[in-house]
Amino acid sequence: MPHWRTKMLSRRDALTIGLAASGSALLGLKSLHSKGLAPSPLTTPFVEPLPIAAIARPVTAFATQADPTTVNVDGSTAFHVHGPRNVPAGAEYYWVEEREALHSFHPQLPPNPVWGYDGTVPGPTFIARSGTASLVRFVNSLPLANPLNIGAPVTAVHRHSGFQAPEDDGYPLDTFATGQSRDFLYPNVPEEGLQQNEPSTLWYHDHAIDTTAENVYRGLSGFFLNFDARDSLAGEEDTSPLALKLPGRMRTSASGLPIREYDIPIVIQDRKFDQAGFLSYDSFDHNGFLGDKFLANGKIQPFLKVDRRKYRFRFLNGSNARVYELFLGNNKPFDFAIGTDALLLPNPVANLPSFRIASAERVEVVIDFSKYAAGTEIILENRLEQVDGRKPGNLVQPGTPIVKFIVGSNTPPDPSRVPESLRPVFLGPAQLVPLVKVRRKFELVRSEGAWQINNLFFDENRIDARPKLGDPEIWTLSSGGGWVHPMHIHLSEFFILSRNGKPPPVLERGRKDVFRVGAGEGSIDILVRFTGYTGRYVFHCHNIEHEDMRMMAQFEVGP
Numbered sequence: 001m002p003h004w005r006t007k008m009l010s011r012r013d014a015l016t017i018g019l020a021a022s023g024s025a026l027l028g029l030k031s032l033h034s035k036g037l038a039p040s041p042l043t044t045p046f047v048e049p050l051p052i053a054a055i056a057r058p059v060t061a062f063a064t065q066a067d068p069t070t071v072n073v074d075g076s077t078a079f080h081v082h083g084p085r086n087v088p089a090g091a092e093y094y095w096v097e098e099r100e101a102l103h104s105f106h107p108q109l110p111p112n113p114v115w116g117y118d119g120t121v122p123g124p125t126f127i128a129r130s131g132t133a134s135l136v137r138f139v140n141s142l143p144l145a146n147p148l149n150i151g152a153p154v155t156a157v158h159r160h161s162g163f164q165a166p167e168d169d170g171y172p173l174d175t176f177a178t179g180q181s182r183d184f185l186y187p188n189v190p191e192e193g194l195q196q197n198e199p200s201t202l203w204y205h206d207h208a209i210d211t212t213a214e215n216v217y218r219g220l221s222g223f224f225l226n227f228d229a230r231d232s233l234a235g236e237e238d239t240s241p242l243a244l245k246l247p248g249r250m251r252t253s254a255s256g257l258p259i260r261e262y263d264i265p266i267v268i269q270d271r272k273f274d275q276a277g278f279l280s281y282d283s284f285d286h287n288g289f290l291g292d293k294f295l296a297n298g299k300i301q302p303f304l305k306v307d308r309r310k311y312r313f314r315f316l317n318g319s320n321a322r323v324y325e326l327f328l329g330n331n332k333p334f335d336f337a338i339g340t341d342a343l344l345l346p347n348p349v350a351n352l353p354s355f356r357i358a359s360a361e362r363v364e365v366v367i368d369f370s371k372y373a374a375g376t377e378i379i380l381e382n383r384l385e386q387v388d389g390r391k392p393g394n395l396v397q398p399g400t401p402i403v404k405f406i407v408g409s410n411t412p413p414d415p416s417r418v419p420e421s422l423r424p425v426f427l428g429p430a431q432l433v434p435l436v437k438v439r440r441k442f443e444l445v446r447s448e449g450a451w452q453i454n455n456l457f458f459d460e461n462r463i464d465a466r467p468k469l470g471d472p473e474i475w476t477l478s479s480g481g482g483w484v485h486p487m488h489i490h491l492s493e494f495f496i497l498s499r500n501g502k503p504p505p506v507l508e509r510g511r512k513d514v515f516r517v518g519a520g521e522g523s524i525d526i527l528v529r530f531t532g533y534t535g536r537y538v539f540h541c542h543n544i545e546h547e548d549m550r551m552m553a554q555f556e557v558g559p
Contacts, residue, residue: 037280040273040293043106045301046404053222053265053297055258056124058092064135065183072180087185091133096124098155098220099141105293106300109277114219115142115151121298122267122318123204123222127260128188130198130228139181150281151211151218153178158207159224160360161199161342161493161513163191166535169490172209172552173460188226192531196423197493197511199226199342201265201314201362209460213289213320213544217281219298221318223265230423231344235263236416246338247312247366247416262311262416264304267318268357268402269295286449288321288389288543294382296403303404308370309414312338315365317357321389321543323484323516327354327399328367329379336418337507339364342493344422345510355507356384358486360542361514363507366418367405374409389543391484391518423510429495429527432472436527440465444479444487444517444541444551451541451551458552463536465555472529479518485546488514489528489539491557497525514542530557 064085101119102111117123117138128134142153154177158170167174168184176182190197202224206215227233229240235248248263270291274280282289293300317324328334337349341362348366355363372378381399386392445452456464467473474497479485493511496504500522508515517524530537540552 037272037282038275040271040280040291041109041275041277043108043293043300045401046303047107048299048302050264050266050302050304050403051297051299052259053120053122053125055260056094056096056126057258059095061091061093062095062137065137065181085183085185087135088133088187091135091185094126094134094136095139096136097139097141100143103219103298105271105273105295105298109273109300112277112279113148114279115215116219117204117222121219123220125222125265126204126224127233127258128186128224128226129233130188130190130226133188134186136184136186137181138176138184140176140178142178144178148218148279150279150283151214152208154208154211155215155220156207156209157182157184157204158490159184159186159202159204160488161202162186162204162224163189163197163199163491163532165533166537169537170207171536172207172212172538175208186224190228191492192427194427195228195230196426197343198228198231198423200231200339200344201225201316201364202342203267203316203318203360203362205318210548213548214281214283216318216544217271217289217320218279221267223267223314223316225265225314236414244419244422245415245417247310247414262307262309263314264311265314265316266296266403267298267316268324269318270320270322271295285389286451286545286549288545290322290386290389291319294400294402301401301403303406305406305408306369307408308372308374308411310335310366310368310370310416310418312416313365313367314339314362315357316362317359319359321359321545322386323356323358323384323392323486324382325354325356325384325392325395326402327381327383329381329399329401332378334365335368336366337363338366338418338422340507340510341513343511345507346423346425347421348418349506352507354383358484358514358516358542359544360486360488369405369407370411370414372407374407376407378405378407379403380405389545391482425511429497432527432529433474433497436472436474438467438471438473440473440475442475442477442553444477444483444485446481446483450549451546453551453553456553457550458538458540458554460554462554463556464553467528467530467555467557469534469557469559470529470531472527475526475528476523477517477526478523481518483518484543485517485551486514486542487517487539488542490537491533492528492530494526494528497527499524534558
């Protein structure tokens with residue numbers, strides 16, 4: 001392990017020893033921002049279309065680095081851990097550059113220097129096929145100069161809810177700096193090989209120790225979608241009897257690029273801008289930073305023109321700390337909810353009035369626009385009030401507009417469907433709870449102006465739990481103080497068994513990878529089981545200011 005990694009100070013450490021105002025190119029430590037940041041400049045909603053991120057395209061196979069190795073751009077090795085890398089036959093290779101680029105959030109604001117994967121916000125969308133591995137080289141070309149004073153040019157990449165070896169998981173200290181790169185191997189094989197565990201909507205984002213919040217805020221995130229024989233890439237056009245035929249299909253654009261029609265990932269984020277129109281951030285707001293401008297796929301309050309037919313929308317809460325409750329502004333329900341977090345539900349939930357979504361959670365819905373006349377305008381809005389990072393407040397109306405859907409006159413053929421069965425659970429609580437031998441308790445607390453799990457800050461030299469490979473466990477998590485914590489456990493989707501002794505609500509009855517703890521909901525019991533890989537992983541709060549303030553623990557899966 002190189003010396004600069006072992007000596008890296010956290011923002012909490014810097015505050016403790018009085019260095020916070022001195023600054024550091026490596027750590028991105030900032031001079032103190034005002035707690036009372038002025039409101040962002042006014043912007044007019046619905047003046048630009050919703051952008052759809054480009055699909056990542058494979059490149060010619062290249063010589064891979066060792067397993068894992070970070071290398072400098074000149075080819076010299078920065079550090080070497082072990083291995084030569086063993087890439088499965090038939091793997092697809094990708095090359096992604098983390099770099100600064102100018103991005104327009106809104107035409108009434110100046111272009112902003114964002115940090116993006118391939119310079120885009122959000123980054124390119126990966127399309128994976130089950131059984132075909134992805135080898136992705138991420139190259140850090142972020143600048144050392146940082147006039148916005150947001151972020152640090154030291155990164156790690158986590159494929160959120162990915163089932164991958166520990167060296168490819170984006171462990172927060174497996175960082176690579178400007179001028180270096182790192183290879184990540186994603187097997188794209190479901191946990192335990194079970195069809196019920198085939199993922200659907202994953203995402204990838206920065207995960208560097210102490211600076212995740214700022215780097216993600218600056219733009220480092222994107223979607224990673226997975227398809228298999230059932231939820232297939234051909235989607236509604238698949239003639240196989242196995243296929244679900246959910247809305248969506250592949251096409252080639254006029255410029256020759258691959259595009260996906262009627263299956264639209266949308267990341268929702270909040271941001272704040274200074275009076276000159278540039279991104280603003282308070283690095284010492286440890287409660288969780290909230291913005292007052294609402295983005296969908298990197299644009300402030302865009303619109304989307306839709307055909308009169310069914311669409312599949314994959315909503316991701318990519319905000320640092322804000323929780324949303326999303327409604328359709330015409331007071332109509334979402335026709336179906338079909339997935340939560342990484343996986344499809346066992347069965348669709350029809351006529352869903354709204355859904356709550358915390359940081360890093362995903363919800364997949366189907367909206368049938370054929371029910372609406374051409375020219376109808378429908379607003380996707382957030383009605384959940386939140387004034388600080390502690391927790392959301394009450395529902396309010398009218399809500400804050402996020403996206404406007406404009407129904408067009410085109411009524412194309414629509415062979416898609418939403419079947420009654422999506423991903424049946426064959427190995428779930430009924431089979432696994434009787435096998436549980438280990439129960440663990442984790443209390444989420446605030447201490448010393450920062451955040452702890454079981455009264456401990458994250459320490460890379462300490463293992464907090466040692467689960468056995470394949471053995472189911474029940475974890476009980478609780479939080480006091482009126483705080484809400486969206487918790488994420490790496491290497492496993494899990495089942496929520498109960499909330500405060502009661503069955504979970506309908507959208508929490510499938511497999512999850514993020515769950516909300518606290519804010520009057522009492523304790524939560526989850527059934528977790530780790531298979532396939534041994535080694536060191538982490539779990540943490542996905543209010544990413546809390547994560548950076550060390551609300552994270554690590555576990556080591558052993559044989």
